[in-house]
Amino acid sequence: MNFKALTAAIAMMAMPAAVMADPDDDKLIINGEIEMISVAKAPEHLENLDTIYSGWHFRTDETQALQIDDFDNPAMIFVDQAADVYETVDGAAGKSCASCHDGVESFAGLTAQMPKVDPETGKLVVMEDLINECRTERMEADAWKWSGADMQGMVALIGLQSRGMPMNVAIDGPAAPYWEQGKEMYYTRYGQLELSCANCHEENYGNMIRADHLSQGMINGFPTYRLKQAKLISRHNRFRGCIRDTRAETFAEGSDEFRALELYVASRGNGLSVETPAVRQ
Ligand code: HEC
Numbered sequence: 408m409n410f411k412a413l414t415a416a417i418a419m420m421a422m423p424a425a426v427m428a429d430p431d432d433d434k435l436i437i438n439g440e441i442e443m444i445s446v447a448k449a450p451e452h453l454e455n456l457d458t459i460y461s462g463w464h465f466r467t468d469e470t471q472a473l474q475i476d477d478f479d480n481p482a483m484i485f486v487d488q489a490a491d492v493y494e495t496v497d498g499a500a501g502k503s504c505a506s507c508h509d510g511v512e513s514f515a516g517l518t519a520q521m522p523k524v525d526p527e528t529g530k531l532v533v534m535e536d537l538i539n540e541c542r543t544e545r546m547e548a549d550a551w552k553w554s555g556a557d558m559q560g561m562v563a564l565i566g567l568q569s570r571g572m573p574m575n576v577a578i579d580g581p582a583a584p585y586w587e588q589g590k591e592m593y594y595t596r597y598g599q600l601e602l603s604c605a606n607c608h609e610e611n612y613g614n615m616i617r618a619d620h621l622s623q624g625m626i627n628g629f630p631t632y633r634l635k636q637a638k639l640i641s642r643h644n645r646f647r648g649c650i651r652d653t654r655a656e657t658f659a660e661g662s663d664e665f666r667a668l669e670l671y672v673a674s675r676g677n678g679l680s681v682e683t684p685a686v687r688q
Pocket residue numbers: 493502503504505506507508514517537538541542545546561565
């Protein structure tokens with residue numbers, strides 16, 4: 408039993424102590440062959456955790472089962488659609504992704520290192536930025552909406568090429584100031600409930616909050632397919648939802664604040680396998 412001090416506001420929302428539960432100790436093996444690192448020693452920069460867990464360990468057996476076989480994983484429909492889009496000409500330049508890039512396998516390893524700093528501009532970029540830059544600058548096509556099905560399908564297709572590889576985002580050098588900004592956000596208390604990300608995902612993971620088993624809030628499985636919404640959910644959309652739950656005004660998807668937060672949250676999962684596309688409740 409994993410009984411941690413419950414932050415006051417969370418205690419009000421929490422379920423009785425009897426239903427608190429540790430992350431389970433099932434093994435995450437996909438298609439019977441791809442062994443995922445879903446539990447790992449916490450990266451050195453994490454002062455308050457010894458062990459990091461994939462969000463998969465906090466889900467019910469039924470939800471877990473949907474992620475262990477690609478035939479059952481409802482996200483794969485969107486990934487297949489993105490594979491078609493990859494080959495489809497769009498925009499005034501008359502190009503498809505495939506006109507310039509090799510097969511999508513050529514992106515293997517990229518998601519494990521995202522977000523990263525663009526060496527030319529010094530700006531922190533996430534996958535959605537890289538894709539939209541190609542669409543607008545190189546294809547002369549319209550930018551995709553951040554949380555649209557086209558965009559998140561493509562982010563998932565590219566992420567799938569790194570599935571199983573350990574997350575390894577850089578937090579030093581030019582990334583350092585962004586990482587600091589993201590860290591500060593993670594520990595800032597938002598909204599009427601005055602709750603920070605850490606209050607829920609660091610101090611209270613393992614506890615039940617309403618009907619939800621709180622995880623460590625990792626993003627190694629994003630975009631994830633959420634059963635409740637029946638679609639792929641972007642990282643920034645998840646951040647928005649969590650901040651809104653504290654009854655606070657939130658930042659926009661694609662804002663610099665969420666880019667920095669994404670880098671920091673990704674770095675908390677350094678060492679866990681990329682699980683894209685994961686399935687959640
Ligand atoms: C006209 C050629 C062209 C087209 C069309 C194009 N790209 Fe690119 N793309 C590039 C170039 C050039 C780069 C920068 C050099 C590099 O990293 O390969 C790039 C970079 C990228 C990167 C970043 C790679 C990295 O390692 O940082 C991603 C991801 C990407 N493109 C995805 C796409 C997707 C998805 C599409 C279709 C929606 C697309 N591109 C269409 C030429 C193109």
